[in-house]
Amino acid sequence: MPLPDYEKKQYKVTRTMPGAWYLSNYKYKFNLSRMRIMLRGFKEGKILGVKCRGCNHVSFPPKLICGRCLVMPDQWVTLPDTGSVATGSGSPRTDQETGEIVIDPVILVRQDGADTVWIHNLPENYSFHDVYIGMPIKVHWAEELKGLWSDIEYYDPIEDMGDKINKEELAKK
Amino acid sequence: MERIGIVGYHQVRPELDLQMSPYECIFTAVRGALDHAGLKRKDITTVISATNDYYDGKTISNCFKVSAGGAYMKDESKVEMDGAHAAQYAMFRILSQNHKLAMVYGFSMPSCMPFECTRILELDPTFDRPISLMNSYSTCGMQMRAYMKKYGVSEEQIAEATATNWKNAAKNPLALQEAQKADMTAAEVLKSDYLASPLRELMYPLLGDGCTALILAPEKQALKITDNPVWITGVGNCQETYYFGERDLTTSLSMEKASEAAYKMAGVKPSDIDVAELFGYTACEDIILAESAGLAEKGKGDSLVAKGCLNPSGGATSGMTPCATGLNRIIEAVKQLKGEAEEHQVSGVKKAIASGQIGFCAQNNIIYVLEGGN
Numbered sequence: 001m002p003l004p005d006y007e008k009k010q011y012k013v014t015r016t017m018p019g020a021w022y023l024s025n026y027k028y029k030f031n032l033s034r035m036r037i038m039l040r041g042f043k044e045g046k047i048l049g050v051k052c053r054g055c056n057h058v059s060f061p062p063k064l065i066c067g068r069c070l071v072m073p074d075q076w077v078t079l080p081d082t083g084s085v086a087t088g089s090g091s092p093r094t095d096q097e098t099g100e101i102v103i104d105p106v107i108l109v110r111q112d113g114a115d116t117v118w119i120h121n122l123p124e125n126y127s128f129h130d131v132y133i134g135m136p137i138k139v140h141w142a143e144e145l146k147g148l149w150s151d152i153e154y155y156d157p158i159e160d161m162g163d164k165i166n167k168e169e170l171a172k173k
Numbered sequence: 174m175e176r177i178g179i180v181g182y183h184q185v186r187p188e189l190d191l192q193m194s195p196y197e198c199i200f201t202a203v204r205g206a207l208d209h210a211g212l213k214r215k216d217i218t219t220v221i222s223a224t225n226d227y228y229d230g231k232t233i234s235n236c237f238k239v240s241a242g243g244a245y246m247k248d249e250s251k252v253e254m255d256g257a258h259a260a261q262y263a264m265f266r267i268l269s270q271n272h273k274l275a276m277v278y279g280f281s282m283p284s285c286m287p288f289e290c291t292r293i294l295e296l297d298p299t300f301d302r303p304i305s306l307m308n309s310y311s312t313c314g315m316q317m318r319a320y321m322k323k324y325g326v327s328e329e330q331i332a333e334a335t336a337t338n339w340k341n342a343a344k345n346p347l348a349l350q351e352a353q354k355a356d357m358t359a360a361e362v363l364k365s366d367y368l369a370s371p372l373r374e375l376m377y378p379l380l381g382d383g384c385t386a387l388i389l390a391p392e393k394q395a396l397k398i399t400d401n402p403v404w405i406t407g408v409g410n411c412q413e414t415y416y417f418g419e420r421d422l423t424t425s426l427s428m429e430k431a432s433e434a435a436y437k438m439a440g441v442k443p444s445d446i447d448v449a450e451l452f453g454y455t456a457c458e459d460i461i462l463a464e465s466a467g468l469a470e471k472g473k474g475d476s477l478v479a480k481g482c483l484n485p486s487g488g489a490t491s492g493m494t495p496c497a498t499g500l501n502r503i504i505e506a507v508k509q510l511k512g513e514a515e516e517h518q519v520s521g522v523k524k525a526i527a528s529g530q531i532g533f534c535a536q537n538n539i540i541y542v543l544e545g546g547n
């Protein structure tokens with residue numbers, strides 16, 4: 001009788017057999033309570049963080065539980081749309097069209113007024129060599145705000161916008 | 174052994190589809206246990222959890238639960254077994270004198286995962302799994318048939334004990350609502366469909382999402398925290414072989430050894446035990462475990478259920494939360510000792526046992542001897 005083809009004939013004392021090791025489907029439950037308020041804020045172009053009454057730490061995106069105090073933070077605070085790069089790295093990928101290796105910057109953003117960071121993007125084709133810790137950045141909102149995570153498209157570097165900001169400020173006065 | 178005190182606990186009432194996220198559920202139990210003991214998070218020095226990567230749908234399941242479990246910046250570890258095993262791990266931490274107060278919790282959300290699939294993955298992958306006939310139901314069925322045949326126990330007797338479990342669950346305010354069947358009868362149990370003959374649908378527990386937390390303290394601290402702690406005076410743990418062919422399913426060797434060790438440590442005899450909260454998947458397994466723990470003569474364990482001293486809370490039948498069921502048994506025994514079990518209180522409980530398990534047909538058992546009083 002021919003041996004089934006999965007047998008490794010060169011082995012004398014062990015054999016392998018095919019098997020599967022997976023857990024069918026899984027459902028992940030999460031709380032809407034915090035996220036719903038944050039997304040409602042996005043729809044109005046607002047950045048909402050949540051402050052813990054125990055330790056005054058502000059988290060953005062809002063956390064469900066403060067690990068320090070073991071309480072559920074419940075004080076909502078509006079944060080400015082500016083922040084800074086807490087740290088960053090480059091993530092290489094192959095460009096589908098040119099076949100070249102492109103390095104996309106990946107950054108951790110600390111929203112001004114928040115004690116936490118979250119991971120986000122810089123504008124497309126922004127060189128990761130130009131990223132540095134402490135680099136000031138600003139939320140780039142989507143054209144139409146829908147109350148979704150994607151309302152914040154990416155963060156714009158703002159260091160070279162001094163002129164523009166000055167002009168805006170002067171115009172207001 | 175120095176006595177270890179149980180000074181606080183909280184059980185989130187299990188639900189078939191709990192409207193909480195995992196973190197909120199754990200937070201509720203852990204926060205509740207601290208509040209129950211009148212303690213603060215900073216008082217806890219070590220946190221031991223019982224969770225399972227497969228039940229949580231992520232590897233290193235404990236790393237996500239740090240904040241909710243009160244473990245932020247603390248000594249922390251996980252047991253991928255029953256919550257009752259986590260409690261033993263926490264005890265070791267305290268007895269090593271490196272830690273004072275230990276938080277223990279067990280958690281899972283069966284509404285998110287195919288629990289029976291995870292059980293199939295427990296099976297030997299080369300021989301048992303490909304046959305695809307072995308699973309949680311068929312092993313319970315085989316165990317039940319073997320037990321009934323050996324001791325001449327009838328299906329009716331098992332059904333009667335099962336019905337009592339459902340009725341007991343109705344008196345337990347922390348039982349799964351769907352498990353509270355005050356009017357259950359043996360006849361109705363016997364009318365339900367076979368899952369794996371002789372095991373019927375109503376003989377197998379319902380699974381519920383939940384979390385249970387427990388705070389352990391060394392003797393001196395325990396007496397400072399509460400006037401009436403419940404003491405862990407003995408613990409025993411034993412692992413039997415996996416292979417069914419080597420096991421006598423009509424009894425539980427691992428429970429026999431584990432209980433012997435626990436009784437010896439506590440200096441008690443089986444006849445001293447007033448109430449037992451044992452974790453068996455089925456009423457039949459409850460009975461087998463109780464007999465192996467020396468509470469009844471072999472083949473006569475169902476009398477314990479009838480007397481009301483075996484699983485007055487309904488046992489796992491009151492709602493099974495994988496990873497938390499053993500802790501629930503401990504809490505139920507603690508309540509019995511404190512006289513706080515309300516409707517399902519057994520009178521005059523001085524000494525109790527509680528057990529947890531893992532593996533098919535309770536391959537591994539862990540048992541605690543618990544005593545009240547100062």
Ligand SMILES: [Zn+2]
Pocket residue numbers: 052053054055056057066067068069070
């Ligand atoms: Zn806090």
